[in-house]
Amino acid sequence: MGEEVKVFGYWASPYSYRAELALKLKGVSYEYINEDIFGNKSDLLLKYNPVHKKVPVLLHNGKPIVESLVILEYIEETWKHNPYLPQDPYDKATARFWIKFIDEKCFPTLWLAAWSAENEREKVTNEACEYLKTLESALNGKKFFGGETIGMVDIVASSVGYFIRVTQEIMGQNLLSADKFPQLFQWSEDFANCSIVKESLPPRDKLLPFVKGLIAKYQQDNAKA
Amino acid sequence: MGEEVKVFGYWASPYSYRAELALKLKGVSYEYINEDIFGNKSDLLLKYNPVHKKVPVLLHNGKPIVESLVILEYIEETWKHNPYLPQDPYDKATARFWIKFIDEKCFPTLWLAAWSAENEREKVTNEACEYLKTLESALNGKKFFGGETIGMVDIVASSVGYFIRVTQEIMGQNLLSADKFPQLFQWSEDFANCSIVKESLPPRDKLLPFVKGLIAKYQQDNAKA
Numbered sequence: 001m002g003e004e005v006k007v008f009g010y011w012a013s014p015y016s017y018r019a020e021l022a023l024k025l026k027g028v029s030y031e032y033i034n035e036d037i038f039g040n041k042s043d044l045l046l047k048y049n050p051v052h053k054k055v056p057v058l059l060h061n062g063k064p065i066v067e068s069l070v071i072l073e074y075i076e077e078t079w080k081h082n083p084y085l086p087q088d089p090y091d092k093a094t095a096r097f098w099i100k101f102i103d104e105k106c107f108p109t110l111w112l113a114a115w116s117a118e119n120e121r122e123k124v125t126n127e128a129c130e131y132l133k134t135l136e137s138a139l140n141g142k143k144f145f146g147g148e149t150i151g152m153v154d155i156v157a158s159s160v161g162y163f164i165r166v167t168q169e170i171m172g173q174n175l176l177s178a179d180k181f182p183q184l185f186q187w188s189e190d191f192a193n194c195s196i197v198k199e200s201l202p203p204r205d206k207l208l209p210f211v212k213g214l215i216a217k218y219q220q221d222n223a224k225a
Numbered sequence: 226m227g228e229e230v231k232v233f234g235y236w237a238s239p240y241s242y243r244a245e246l247a248l249k250l251k252g253v254s255y256e257y258i259n260e261d262i263f264g265n266k267s268d269l270l271l272k273y274n275p276v277h278k279k280v281p282v283l284l285h286n287g288k289p290i291v292e293s294l295v296i297l298e299y300i301e302e303t304w305k306h307n308p309y310l311p312q313d314p315y316d317k318a319t320a321r322f323w324i325k326f327i328d329e330k331c332f333p334t335l336w337l338a339a340w341s342a343e344n345e346r347e348k349v350t351n352e353a354c355e356y357l358k359t360l361e362s363a364l365n366g367k368k369f370f371g372g373e374t375i376g377m378v379d380i381v382a383s384s385v386g387y388f389i390r391v392t393q394e395i396m397g398q399n400l401l402s403a404d405k406f407p408q409l410f411q412w413s414e415d416f417a418n419c420s421i422v423k424e425s426l427p428p429r430d431k432l433l434p435f436v437k438g439l440i441a442k443y444q445q446d447n448a449k450a
Contacts, residue, residue: 051326051359063315070321077314089302090288096295101276134276 005030006059008045010037012202012210014107014159015068016056021155022072024196026079069099072152084152098138098145098153106131107159110175114167115218125175132181135160139183143190154191161188162201163211170212230255231284233270235262237427237435239332239384240293241281246380247297249421251304294324297377309377323363323370323378331356332384335400339392340443350400357406360385364408368415379416386413387426388436395437 005023007030009016023030035045035055048057048064058065058074065074076085086092109128116124138145138153145153165176165188178185191197230248232255234241248255260270260280273282273289283290283299290299301310311317334353341349363370363378370378390401390413403410416422 060315065315065318065322067322067325070318070325073321074314074318077317089299090285090290092302093290093295093299096298097290097292100292100295 003028004059004061006033007031008033008035008042008048008057008059009055010035012207013037013055014163015054017158017163017201018068018155019056019058019071019075020200021158021197022075022084022152024200025084025150025155026075026082028075028079069103069156072155076152084146084150084155086151095145095151095153098135099156101131102135102153102156102160106135106157107164110160110164111167113175114164114171114173115215115222117219117222125173129175129180132160132175132184136181136184139187141183144187150191150194150197154187157187158191158197158201161191163207166204166207167211167215170208170215228253229284229286231258232256233258233260233267233273233282233284234280235260237432238262238280239388240279242383242388242426243293243380244281244283244296244300245425246383246422247300247309247377249425250309250375250380251300251307253300253304294328294381297380301377309371309375309380311376320370320376320378323360324381326356327360327378327381327385331360331382332389335385335389336392338400339389339396339398340440340447342444342447350398354400354405357385357400357409361406361409364412366408369412375416375419375422379412382412383416383422383426386416388432391429391432392436392440395433395440 005028007016007019007023009020009032011034020030020032033042033044035041037055041053045055045057046053048059049055049066052066054066056066056068056071058071060074060078065071072084076083085095106128109124109131113121113125113128135157142148144150145157160176161184167173168175175181176185176188192201230253232241232244232248234245234257236259245255245257258267258269260266262280266278270280270282271278273284274280274291277291279291281291281293281296283296285299285303290296297309301308310320331353334349334356338346338350338353360382367373369375370382385401386409392398393400400406401410401413417426
């Protein structure tokens with residue numbers, strides 16, 4: 001079709017991963033441009049996302065779309081095959097509710113639980129566990145949040161199921177254990193074992209040292225503040 | 226059609242106002258239930274929104290939908306007449322970008338600028354002005370963010386254009402002046418003067434003392450923390 005589809009991302013970003021996984025689920029070919037987000041952001045990134053100056057940016061036939069959740073909705077509406085959102089408005093609203101819950105509550109709180117100062121960690125960790133308990137209830141016996149196949153909730157939950165699990169491993173935390181959250185644990189295993197997910201996730205042995213460095217940086221910046 | 230449509234809201238909440246305005250723009254009749262959110266939340270509110278325990282809740286034929294932005298998308302998809310989101314996926318993505326920007330950046334920062342401690346206020350106020358500058362660029366000569374008529378961006382921006390203007394008046398701030406942001410100022414005038422908006426906004430003389438009390442409460446809680 002001669003379409004131009006590009007993703008400006010960062011290899012370890014759970015946010016740009018969302019955009020990439022969505023395109024892969026749709027079978028849409030794209031060119032990936034890895035941005036130097038901790039060093040020099042490219043002129044193109046700043047041009048395409050002047051407000052937030054962040055990855056991911058999806059470029060479709062010259063037009064930029066930014067913010068990972070906005071990008072996911074755009075991909076779903078533009079390439080209608082292999083839908084990852086339900087068609088029914090109520091089911092769609094339910095999916096959007098969980099997406100917002102993961103993005104605004106679970107993921108930031110779990111990330112905070114990893115690097116926050118010791119005197120705050122217990123409180124944040126308890127909060128994170130409450131969120132995980134609530135999130136587990138959304139699985140309700142299903143294999144994926146989307147049912148039998150990966151849906152948009154699963155795409156967004158990869159930030160918790162993969163990126164946070166790596167983070168937890170580094171910090172010797174084990175909030176997402178089979179013991180505490182059997183359904184969520186099984187989901188994160190099943191999700192990471194889907195061939196399309198497996199072949200596209202940032203490799204564990206490369207992600208581990210990167211996240212370790214990131215946590216050290218956050219802790220240092222926080223101690224200074 | 227024998228449809229049951231109820232909104233559990235709070236009369237002064239910019240979030241439940243969004244749900245109400247959306248239904249009014251669609252011409253959908255609904256029953257409004259005012260919740261005592263600062264005292265005793267009703268059993269129904271807790272049943273319908275067990276995760277966040279917040280207004281607004283839209284109840285449609287017995288099914289609850291929560292989170293104002295999720296509710297707006299649901300209303301748009303359920304009652305397709307008088308659309309308030311563009312049909313084109315790219316234009317829709319652009320609208321969703323601004324909605325997120327208002328909801329996550331402009332509104333919370335402007336609210337913070339109103340009640341934050343004096344030593345922080347200047348920094349927060351400057352940040353808020355930068356956001357307003359960016360938001361003004363989205364108008365780009367149009368009467369409304371949605372063009373000639375009110376769109377979903379306008380519905381969400383009512384939190385800034387009306388609720389924050391009242392807040393600013395109380396605090397003797399004037400960030401949204403005709404002088405500083407002529408387009409945004411004109412928009413907020415035009416918006417508040419639309420008959421459907423005018424007749425549904427919480428009355429100014431009732432809102433002023435309420436917000437004044439709320440600011441005092443926030444300042445007190447903040448001083449204690």
